[in-house]
Amino acid sequence: MSNGTEVECPKPFLNVADFDNGGFIEGRVCQPYFDATCCLPCPMTQWAYPDTFETMSEAANWVSVVSTVGCVFLLLSWAVLPVEKTFRHYLSISLTTAVVFMNLGFVIPLAAQPEQCFDAITPNSMKTSSVCAASGMFIILGGWAGVLWVFLRALSLHLQICWQLVVGRNFMWFAQVVGWGLPGVGVVLAFLLSGVSFRFGQTCHINHKNSLADLWIPLLVFSGLTIIIQFATFGYCIKVYLASLADNSASTEGSNMPSYTNSIRTMTPKQAYRRVRRVIALQWRGIAIVLIIIADVIFFSVVFVFQDNTVEAVKNDSSIARPWALCLLANGGDKEPCLELASALVVNMPTVGAVLFLLGMNGIWLCLLLGRWSMITGWRDLLISSPSRSKREFVSVDARLDDLKKDTLTPISPALARSGMGSPTMHSHNQDPESGRRTPDFFGQTQRYHTPARSFSSPRPPQQPQQATVTWDPTETYARGQSPGVYSQDGNPNNYVNPLGMNRL
Numbered sequence: 001m002s003n004g005t006e007v008e009c010p011k012p013f014l015n016v017a018d019f020d021n022g023g024f025i026e027g028r029v030c031q032p033y034f035d036a037t038c039c040l041p042c043p044m045t046q047w048a049y050p051d052t053f054e055t056m057s058e059a060a061n062w063v064s065v066v067s068t069v070g071c072v073f074l075l076l077s078w079a080v081l082p083v084e085k086t087f088r089h090y091l092s093i094s095l096t097t098a099v100v101f102m103n104l105g106f107v108i109p110l111a112a113q114p115e116q117c118f119d120a121i122t123p124n125s126m127k128t129s130s131v132c133a134a135s136g137m138f139i140i141l142g143g144w145a146g147v148l149w150v151f152l153r154a155l156s157l158h159l160q161i162c163w164q165l166v167v168g169r170n171f172m173w174f175a176q177v178v179g180w181g182l183p184g185v186g187v188v189l190a191f192l193l194s195g196v197s198f199r200f201g202q203t204c205h206i207n208h209k210n211s212l213a214d215l216w217i218p219l220l221v222f223s224g225l226t227i228i229i230q231f232a233t234f235g236y237c238i239k240v241y242l243a244s245l246a247d248n249s250a251s252t253e254g255s256n257m258p259s260y261t262n263s264i265r266t267m268t269p270k271q272a273y274r275r276v277r278r279v280i281a282l283q284w285r286g287i288a289i290v291l292i293i294i295a296d297v298i299f300f301s302v303v304f305v306f307q308d309n310t311v312e313a314v315k316n317d318s319s320i321a322r323p324w325a326l327c328l329l330a331n332g333g334d335k336e337p338c339l340e341l342a343s344a345l346v347v348n349m350p351t352v353g354a355v356l357f358l359l360g361m362n363g364i365w366l367c368l369l370l371g372r373w374s375m376i377t378g379w380r381d382l383l384i385s386s387p388s389r390s391k392r393e394f395v396s397v398d399a400r401l402d403d404l405k406k407d408t409l410t411p412i413s414p415a416l417a418r419s420g421m422g423s424p425t426m427h428s429h430n431q432d433p434e435s436g437r438r439t440p441d442f443f444g445q446t447q448r449y450h451t452p453a454r455s456f457s458s459p460r461p462p463q464q465p466q467q468a469t470v471t472w473d474p475t476e477t478y479a480r481g482q483s484p485g486v487y488s489q490d491g492n493p494n495n496y497v498n499p500l501g502m503n504r505l
Contacts (some may be wrong), residue, residue: 009038012047012333013325014121023118024125026207027440029311030324031318042117044311045200047328047335049349050217056349057201060356064106067363071100074367077375084298085378088440090172091156092370094179094287095149099362102142105135106360109202125197126204136196136204137187140215140287144183146362147297150290151226152179157286158229160238161279189214200352216301223294223301232288237276244273291366296358303355307347314345321345360394376404 327338
């Protein structure tokens, strides 16, 4: 029997005896050949797919770059802009962060351009390539976090619509623990029990060993729960809508909300339908995001598990790949005539491309559904309006005097009025010593009043008392109309004489 090292493997296969035990040994695709073991050169995708596979993979990574930029824009907008411009929420922020982590698993290899193979037949793993370790960690972490945060989002919506529960601070802390705690545990278990390596493309994926137990099955379980909760919510909405069509109660025709004497749980069908419709109108973007991400994760999981099982089946049963191997031998290592036979051993290229592009587009969907035009205007106001406000310090003195005159006409609060800080002109006049004892005029400015929908009265402004002049009509009394005077002999009144000065000389 000849030694295995002396046997020369036919092209394009290489003898395993010519290489050491470095790299990810389980990633080799080898078959026995007489007394030797011949292996397919690394990477396997170079022989099983057309030459355009690498171009397609790189294009999908660039889509992830665009997606990451969009997610970073959302996170910066939520962090910097006021809430009335962004309508930020911790469920949206956490989900966007999870998508950023997943995108980094594709962006990092694009920037680093790592070497996929340790040698001519062995792929690199997380132990031999730091880029592989980082890429695999971010993909697993982003996948776990993305699935859990869409699950929590669906659960929150279900509790609000179906059970009329107001999710508050307790649910927020519960969501933070579950949404980031379980992904951390999942990454540790995946690295310890399975590991990651270059499986196809420049991105590292989890290895076959124990991968179903520590990654794929848990992800599919939470994805299934999310779908069940989401469709249960849809079913309740349909039930409420059908019940509202059969409700002919006249007491609820003009009422949008239940009265104070009724509980929320005793709402009529029409009132429940109006409440559900308002919640759906506010949360339809979140519902769409849940369905899109769950569909992507399930699609990716099924495709990758199928690819993984197919490769393992080829390793365990050489008869599966024998027609393809004989084709390569017959054509002297030319893969082009054998690509049709290779399609039975791997997932076809359009399916793999669809998975990679859909995963890379998650951030773009977030921008389209969670982004608002008010974010653009908010950044415009922040970057353009702020410098214009700072230039106000360099205007002329006349402009400052005009502003001062306007400030003197601006109503001030009672507290500032008592302290004399409301207007600069108050310091130049003596303050009334009794001003601090007088009741402040809290009602100097009237606010706009919004009449309730079922109110039959309206407020009336206070009537200001008119300052009427008090007059005295002597004809209405018995008093004389004029002061006493001195009469002449013909009876006509003479000039008035002061009685105190009659005896004055």
